[in-house]
Amino acid sequence: MKEKIIFSVLALSASLNLFAQKTDKPNLVLFLADDCSYFDLGCYGSSDSKTPNIDRFATEGIRFTKAYQAAPMCSPTRHNLYTGLWPVKTGAYPNHTMAEEGTISIIQHLKPAGYKVALIGKSHVKPSSVFPWDLCAPLTKSNDINFAAVDSFINVCSANHEPFCLFVTSNQPHTPWNKGNPAMFNPEKIQLPPYYVDIPETRTNFCKYMAEVNYMDQEFGTLLDKLTKKNLTDKSVVVYLSEQGNSLPFAKWTCYDVGVHSACVVRWPGSIKPNTTSDALVEYVDILPTFLEIAGVKPLGPLDGKSFVPVLKGKAKEHKQYTFSLQTTRGIYSGSEYYGIRSVADKKYRYILNLTPEVAFQNTEVLSPLFKKWQLKAQTDTLARWTTDRYQHRPAVELYDLDQDKYCMNNISGKPENKAILKHMTKVLKEWMASCGDEGQGTELKAFDHQFKNPDGTVGGEN
Numbered sequence: 001m002k003e004k005i006i007f008s009v010l011a012l013s014a015s016l017n018l019f020a021q022k023t024d025k026p027n028l029v030l031f032l033a034d035d036c037s038y039f040d041l042g043c044y045g046s047s048d049s050k051t052p053n054i055d056r057f058a059t060e061g062i063r064f065t066k067a068y069q070a071a072p073m074c075s076p077t078r079h080n081l082y083t084g085l086w087p088v089k090t091g092a093y094p095n096h097t098m099a100e101e102g103t104i105s106i107i108q109h110l111k112p113a114g115y116k117v118a119l120i121g122k123s124h125v126k127p128s129s130v131f132p133w134d135l136c137a138p139l140t141k142s143n144d145i146n147f148a149a150v151d152s153f154i155n156v157c158s159a160n161h162e163p164f165c166l167f168v169t170s171n172q173p174h175t176p177w178n179k180g181n182p183a184m185f186n187p188e189k190i191q192l193p194p195y196y197v198d199i200p201e202t203r204t205n206f207c208k209y210m211a212e213v214n215y216m217d218q219e220f221g222t223l224l225d226k227l228t229k230k231n232l233t234d235k236s237v238v239v240y241l242s243e244q245g246n247s248l249p250f251a252k253w254t255c256y257d258v259g260v261h262s263a264c265v266v267r268w269p270g271s272i273k274p275n276t277t278s279d280a281l282v283e284y285v286d287i288l289p290t291f292l293e294i295a296g297v298k299p300l301g302p303l304d305g306k307s308f309v310p311v312l313k314g315k316a317k318e319h320k321q322y323t324f325s326l327q328t329t330r331g332i333y334s335g336s337e338y339y340g341i342r343s344v345a346d347k348k349y350r351y352i353l354n355l356t357p358e359v360a361f362q363n364t365e366v367l368s369p370l371f372k373k374w375q376l377k378a379q380t381d382t383l384a385r386w387t388t389d390r391y392q393h394r395p396a397v398e399l400y401d402l403d404q405d406k407y408c409m410n411n412i413s414g415k416p417e418n419k420a421i422l423k424h425m426t427k428v429l430k431e432w433m434a435s436c437g438d439e440g441q442g443t444e445l446k447a448f449d450h451q452f453k454n455p456d457g458t459v460g461g462e463n
Contacts, residue, residue: 025113025163026268027236028291031223032081032167033216034074034122034174035252037245038067038263039406040213048190050214053221054240054265059275061238061267062312066347068323069284072244072252072259073332075124077284078169081241082106082125084288084305087326088436094331094447096459098126104301105131106165106288113297116162118153121145121169126452143171145219147226154230165291170219173212175247180211193258195250195407197374197384205370209246233269237294239287240265249371249391253327253335253363255343255352256408257400260325268294272312280311280319281347322346324432330447331459334364340444344429350408351425352398355441360392397422 038044042051043058044065070080070087079092082105087093091100099105107117118135125131137149145168157164172179187203190210196202220240227233242263245251251258264282266272285305292299293307310316322344329339339362340355365371371388378385399413399422412418433440451459 025115025295027157027163027232028110028115028165028295029223029227029236030167030239030241030287031220032078032121032169033220033240033242033263034169034171035244035246036173036213036216036242036263037251037258038242038261039258040210040246041242041263043265044263046191048185049210050184051217053217053224054263057220057224057238057240057267058265061265061272061274062276062278064264064266064282065277065279066323067241067262067264067282067284068260068325068345069244069262070260070325072254072325072327074122074174074243076328077243078123078125081284081287082131082167084285084299084303086285086304086324086436088438088443089304091450092125093326093443094328094450096124096331096451098450098452099130101127101129103130106291107132107134109288109292109297109300110165110295113295114162115165115295116153116157117165118149119167119169120149120153121167122171123169139171145170145222147222150223150226154226154232158230158232163295165295168219168223170216172216172219173209173246177205177208177212180208180213180215182207182211184214185210193250193407195387195409196248197377197381197387199373199377201370201373205248209248237266237268237291241284247365249365249387250408253329253332253365255325255327255341255350257345257350257402257406258408259327260323260343266312268312273314276314278311278317279347280308280317281321281323282308282311282319283323286319322428322432324429326438328444328447329361329363330444331451332363334362334367336360336362338441338444338447340441342429342433342438342440344425344432345402348401348403349421349425350398350400350402351422351429352400353426353429354394354396354398355444357394357396361394362392366392399425 040046042049042055069077071077073095075095075097076087076093079099090103116134119133120137135153137146185207187207245258250256286308289303289305289307293309308319311319325343327341329335339359342353344351375388378388397413398411400408
């Protein structure tokens, strides 16, 4: 009888310990926008943007001013984010891509620790063997976030006392810009980036885009409200990411700074000092190892990313010396047959290598009515001619001083005083490419082999 009582006590103690371990682990929540230029948010300097939820959130945590992603396109970015591995290493480097079988994602890392992992919203990752989500709820027919699925997932995890990792991925402000209220913005007064051709159609389109930025901000606010109402704010680490720049020229599909520069704001009550800013270099590839350290989980295999928990907690000011990015144009809608781009940046300089400068760069934007109007104006306007020509025809090497030129408009690679910088950046970039198994143009030409094919043989699905 005594032995039975002891056994029962030990069993109860073990159960309580397991329960405590599960409930003590913080929830991990990440909201990802879609094609939002980082500087089009209020807390990142826009005087026109209406993003009250993101701006308020930034006062509750830490705002990173130098956060970057490995590719300026949706699919490789998401594979990189969820695996903590460089795109070429997993094979997920063109658009509409897929990771190689056997790749380990955040789901496999967190499940042994008792986490439930869900993706609610835009997916754009394959295959299911690499991403076996506990819940994967796609966007609604109107391309909105399924917040009913968010409620259900959180309620089930809370009822079962299970920590969760939740990715909420918006489709905004991805084109078509048909959500939100453009009347909130005055096309005559709104400030445009200096690399746009300033015509009425540009201003009208930009107002539609900003309306969707506001719509996305409301979605993020809805998510935060749900955490608050369920008393999970203090138990959750929340990350906001803006993804790559918008689809207008010189952002998405390019390695210019706005193409790969992302907003990144993190709230972690009790661990992050509110209303702080960091200029530490961090990357999307670092999110997974950061989440694992917060959860107290050791990775199942090698990772390319590095946890920036010390920066979050204020114990370190620096994180990385360089950030790396690549663009594979082969395989994008209406893209060039091939146009590979590789880039490395430190805090001051961005170096860009265009693998085939003899080829004209092309994408859906080049074929758009707006770009056609830009080209029409270019017939009589010197600045418009420079802008449109520069977008499609680029030199082999580009170098930009980000302190003086955040829009990457003044290529200083040809200045003699920058010769040492070019030599050094070339060496750093080539070493990174070699470490990834990136053969440059050879890798570009294999892009079709790494795209997900539908049953009818077509490529794609989500943009």
